[in-house]
Amino acid sequence: MELIELSEGRARFILRGVSPAFANAIRRACMAEVPSLAIDEISIYDNTSVLFDEQLSLRLGLVSIKADDLGLFSVPEECDCGGAGCPGCQVGMTLSAEGPCTVHSKDLRFGDAGVKVAFEKIPIAILGEGEKLMLEGTVTLNRGTVHTKWQAGTQCGYKNLPEIQIGEGCDGCEKCVEVCPRDVLVMGEGGGKPLVTDPTSCSICKLCVGECEVGAIKVVPIEDVFVMKIDTDGSISAKDLVEGAAAEVKRRASSLSQQLSGLA
Ligand code: SF4
Ligand code: SF4
Ligand SMILES: [Zn+2]
Structure with a gap:
């Protein structure tokens, strides 16, 4: 290399x-195959913007989110909690804004100080006078095979x-x-x-x-x-992404080798 x-x-x-x-x-x-963070589920309490709830959800899902130490998180199904939701596999997120203003990705608030958006200036919605957004949700770790919002590459x-x-x-x-x-x-x-x-x-x-x-x-x-x-979406560094990908290929090759030797 x-x-x-x-x-x-x-x-x-x-x-x-x-x-x-x-x-x-x-x-x-x-x-x-390399896990990254993304907003998974959201509950919308108030949305009087011109955007439908579904459009808002889609935009939020595509916001790149990074962590100071991604190794602290597990994919829900692989977490000790079995996917029920705990600090090891889930981070809370809220968004609250009232117009007139443009809501950007930097306005998202996370329940873990080590979790933040990769890019602060992604526009989410333009709110007119008196229009409101109020929602909360969860950020989880997962792979691009599950949904493209977790596709770090x-x-x-x-x-x-x-x-x-x-x-x-x-x-x-x-x-x-x-x-x-x-x-x-x-x-x-x-x-x-x-x-x-x-x-x-x-x-x-x-x-x-x-x-x-x-x-x-x-x-x-x-x-x-x-x-x-x-190229990455900013949720993970290019170095970590390539290292993670190489480790995944190695893990699969070892698994295949083990299974084949079991057949012999
Ligand atoms: S195009 Fe002209 S300069 Fe280029 S390799 Fe051919 S002969 Fe040489
Ligand atoms: S980019 Fe195309 S034109 Fe340029 S050297 Fe390569 S093959 Fe030739
Ligand atoms: Zn968990």
């Missing part, structure tokens, strides 16, 4: 010597790393440089053949290949090398 970029919300890295199935397993686990994808070869037949016409939409190719100081800047940015569109009249450029995907790009 070779890290290209790591920020709170994004990880880009190269995986070498793996199959497409393995790269896809990591991607899928990032999308749906948003844009998760992979592609083969390409090998870009420029042969001796190149006459330096620059056409491939001009056509490349990602600026992967540049001409060197003294002219000559184009240089490859960053092959991880190449989308393997092969526009450069089509433009080269002398057939001097080749873009060949390397079959067992993948560029992974993982």
